Amino acid sequence: MIPFPASDFIVGGVFLLAVATTAAGALIAALSTRIIRSVAGLALCSIGLAGLFYFLGSPFLALMEILIYVGAVCVTIVFAIMLAEPDEPAPEARSSRTVLWGGLALAVSALIFWSLWRLGAQGHWTPPAARVTDGSVKAIGISLLTTYSMAFELISLLLLVAIMGALVVARSGRAKA
């Protein structure tokens, strides 16, 4: 294999692109006033995240990120938006209540950011190379049912709760009508 000139720069550039996509997508999702653009931002953010997962040596997880978040979650959100009214409601006027909730949200996110940063700076992380699996079906199946079985079961519990919640909401809605 011939080493390609400046391949380090290209890989670095692609990594920065993934980071920029994630950040830009998140910012669009949070700051946009049109809800459909927020969803598009979320989708962009997921694609950027998929790129980051790829750089962490997990192409399977990267593709699952796109398949589930862009293909299922964003589609579901947009579907819900479409069933609602197509015109955007006017933004709520600033009142003492919105300021309170906004301040609270800011404090919580600052706390989360700080603790994640502490965790990232102090935690002992296995370098990616040691965790790379060959991405085969067998390896994924083994890790899903042994190492990550807890997460796997928790996700199924979450989905069960989501389905039951949807049923409850749908039932009460029909009784009212």
Place this chain on the structure above:
Amino acid sequence: MDFPEPIRLLAFLLGMMAFVAVNAAYLVWAERKGAGRFQRRPGPTEVGWAGLLQPVADGIKLISKQVIVPPGADPILFRVAPLLVMAPAMMTLAVIPFSETLVGRDINVGLVFVFAFGAINVMAIMMGGWASRNKYAIISAARVVSQDVAYEIPMLLVVITLLMVTGTMNLNEIVQQQAGWFWHWNLFRLDVNPLMPVTFIIFFICMLAETNRAPFDMAEAESELVAGAFTEYAGMGFGVFFMAEYANIVVGCSLATVLFLGGWQSPFGVGSGVIWFLLKMYALVFTVIWVRWTFPRTQFYSLLNLSWKILIPISMVTLVLTCILLKLT
């Protein structure tokens, strides 16, 4: 020839773009010609010999038209949507093995790659429909979502069935397992799943539904929704949607060829190569066109009933049957 990997990849992607463009142009011609023959009329004949230059003329016409963004539309999403429909189709072609060596990236999770990028398609059509601010487009977008979500389930169940037989998600390995005479193809692997041909038919039906082809073209139902999600698009914006439809058909048929029909393997065990892949793929593409001009459009409710009440139970049965037979052997 030993090119450095980035250059090889770039060349492959350029080749893929040309392949997609030529396919889109000439599949439109084939579609119109086929439609003509199915309806006992000649189809396009005026431009060039047997109308062969018709796609070129259409292309020039579409490019020379103005791209109009309606005043109420979301200008960014409206412009981005056609590109988002086209790009994933081209990306998925990068992992499809056309022959043993002619493959963009031979990655281990090739099958997931195809489905992951295929999922962006739905999002893009929906964004185009919503951004148009047109009632036909919004109805069409809502239909696309419920249809594609409904048909994604049996399709993935079928793929899981196949995955258990092959044990790998690497598309090239899947093809290599099907070497030899044509009864080694996954379509005829009756020893692991006596319902394999049924599984293939389910896959094909789901592929028709996912690419929004008749009889499942609820998204574009001309007689009810003008042109559905594409109503507000003029010029090349519409042209790109149109090309993307054919690009997606090519991707779907390529995947069906790789998964069920032995990819680039020859049916007689000797002389495998890219020619067999193209033959099988275009036979499937012809079937897609044939189905479109033979069956009328279904109703929306029977479309959803077909998926939820027939295809999903049957694909569940084939899944469980394959599980049992694989465990027994």
